Amino acid sequence: MSLWNNSIDEFCGGASRASFEGFRPMEDLNSVVRERLEKAAELERQNVALYPNGYQVPDRIKQLLANSLGKKAEELEADETAYTIAGRVLSVRSFGKSTFMHLCDSDSKIQVYLQKNQIGEDGYALAKRIDIGDIIRVGGPLFRTKTDELTLLVKDFTLLTKNLRPLPEKFHGLKDIELRYRQRYVDLMINEQVRETFRKRARIISTMRRFFAERDFLEVETPMMHAIAGGATAKPFKTHHNALDMDLYLRIAPELYLKRLLVGGFERVFELNRNFRNEGVSTQHNPEFTMVEFYQAHATYEDLMGLTEELFGLLCREVNEGKTSLEYQGDVIDLSAPWARYTFLESLSAIGNVPREALESLEGAVGYARSLGIGMERFEGHGKLLTKIFDLVVEPRLVQPTFIYQYPLEVSPLSRKTEGAPEFVDRFELFIAGREMANAFSELNDPRDQRERFERQIAAFQAGDEEAHQMDEDYIRALEYGMPPAAGEGIGIDRLVMLLTDSPSIRDVILFPHMRPEKKGL
RNA sequence: GGGCCGUUAACUCAGAAGGUAGAGUAUCUGCCUUUUAAGCAGAGAGUCGCCGGUUCGAAUCCAGCACGGCCCA
Incomplete structure (x- = not known):
């Protein structure tokens, strides 16, 4: 006993002080760590450098x-x-x-x-x-x-x-999920397939950048801190700028800034970066997550369907040995184009078996939603209720890639109205493996219509919808200068990487997922 | 926010019915110059997540809390 005590003393404060200035033993000293410390001290006494540098390593x-x-x-x-x-x-x-x-x-x-x-x-x-x-x-x-x-x-x-x-143990490796996330460095050291997942993530992202660059899209960086959290329906994180004494929000989406760039004359832009949403944590959600958003002038949402098929096929082949199909959690998913397409209403009846009366009237929808156990808020209308029904009865069944298009106007405050069907918009969402993978639409560029949409959002907010959009006067002003007809799309990178790496949880594709702080001393 | 489950050595895990904790890996000692989950012999290593309660006695039963996982909203 006293042997190692003496040695640690020496190691930390005695003979080796010069080379370990400031070093303190860890709080959870176990026998193995004690022995390592002692061994290290012994090596130093023999003039073996423990942390040298400058050695050339010519070969890999x-x-x-x-x-x-x-x-x-x-x-x-x-x-x-x-x-x-x-x-x-x-x-x-x-x-x-x-x-x-x-x-x-x-x-x-x-x-x-x-x-x-x-x-x-x-x-x-x-x-x-x-x-x-x-x-x-x-x-x-x-x-x-x-x-x-x-x-x-x-x-x-x-x-x-x-x-x-x-x-960790050589055969079983590091299994404890909490430890794997908290000490990702150990997880990476030990579990080769974890390193491979993050290599694939890097390849997916660099391939995506190349894809857009080849098509003449300009990569841009827009603010992470917004005075008005817009561009999506979500709760933001709030922060405060001391010098300016003003509240700011971490962005929930870059959309409104990217479209200002369309106004400015950049006709093809994309941004691949983090968004922040102050919502629950689950296998599908991390408070900060990575999105790519891209905007193309003189294109419509239908053009983006083709572009999306092309992009996903390319990414899949890139990380999946040239194959355009993959296995995700036991399902074989074929990403070969073309993908299935249903309008929102078609999908409800054809895939969700939702009765006609629910599609045709608010009353019918309320009754049907109730039978599914779906509650309804005062500020929610027919369109919003149908999306809740969709999430429950259609989304989980969309395993193979499927475009759902023509969404209700009510849930799409930034999308162009469908010609001849003004309660719907030119928008699609892409679903794969029962999850939303992308959201795209032809952009609303009429400032009068956009102002009306914001006003409807404000009414919803006042009625209690915390996620409703705020008025963004500068964005309206930008539209008044004239935004070219355009289409834009956002793709959740984390979910895409999950799909392409067969990972069940978003935490498997984020290096340092959000965790509560550990209380125990290290 | 709700339900269920988990937390035991550094790691991976056992510990029915309450009686002061075990294995494998890792570590240390000895033997061993082609092994690869090397082998053989021996040894050390634990606040059983935390805090209360029940009990003569709690890893085990009960309550609360913390952290994590899955499902639901």
Whole structure:
């Protein structure tokens, strides 16, 4: 007992003070951490740097694997070329005078072999002090073991970073969902498929940027902090600007700013960034989430259907080995164009089996909604009620990609009215795997109509609808200058990544999902 | 906000009916120069989420709270 106490003392405040100025032991010191601390102190006493830098690492494991693909043992044996790689030690199999380790760098893993007669008595003694979780640099030629595994025969090695906390169990990995999200760094270290998910996320986003760039869309950045939270129906987060002494809202959507850019003359714009909505957290919702919104002048929502089919097909092939179909949570989903299209009302009757009287009158809808257990607020009209019915009886059944178009005017305050059907708008939503994936419409560019819509929203707000739009006078003014006819669309990136990576929860595709703070001391 | 479930060693998990906690991995010691969930022998490691209550006695039963998960609104 007193042995490790003394050693920790030395490590934290005694002999090693110079190199550990300010270092304090963690509160949850367990026996393994104590032993690591002691081992680290011992290494420092032997003048082994625990956190050196400046070492060159010319080779990547991925390259070594690629270059050696198909090379026979004899072929490798004959090649004396030494390679130098660095990575985290993930496993150790140690014998009396030799040791195997697996080393992992950012995208690949390779076995390395340390032998006493290669690195000498002192070198091997130091090698024995390497722990799982340490980051090391090794150099030497490649060979194949008896079991034909490509392995680097270590001629020299350097400790680059000492690990002080044991890694999770090698076989089961880190399973505890809470720990995986709170300590994503450990999750990423241990669970290769998690790293792969986030690599795919990056690829999806960069492919999307390229897709829009190729079509002459300009990427822009509009404000995250809004004086009026507009562009969607959602509750915003409120914040305060001290110097200006004014309340601001984190944006719920960039829409109204992007359309101001159409007015300004940028005819194709997109923004791919975060939105914030002050609502519940679930497998589908994170308070901050990523959206791409894009606007194209002289296009209609029907044009965007084709563009969306093209984009989703491309993204799917990009992360899914060139295939245009994928499996999501057991369902095979075919993203090949063209996708099914139903008007909103058609879908209610054809897919949701909603009776005609519910579609034709508010009274009919109220009665039917009640039979489904759907409540109704005073400020809600027929259109709003039908969307609630839709969410319950149609949306979950839209597993294969489906466009639902011609939405009720009441729930679409920024969309152009459908010609000849003024209670409906030129808008579609895309559903895949029972979830809304995109929302698009031909943009309302008549300032008189837009003002009326805002006024209806304000009436709804006054009647108690907290999510209703506020009046945005500057946006009306912009429309008065003239916004070209245009169509715009928003796609939820997180849900898209969930779909393309077969992830059941939005938290699986967000690196650091929102969590309540942990109360326990670290 | 409501319902159900979970929280035990650093990790993955056992602990019917109340009697002061176990395994595997990891760690430490010894043996071991082609292993790969290496092996063999031994050892250490726990505020059983927190706080109350019932009881001679609580990881276990009860109430509350915290955090998390799933479902619902």
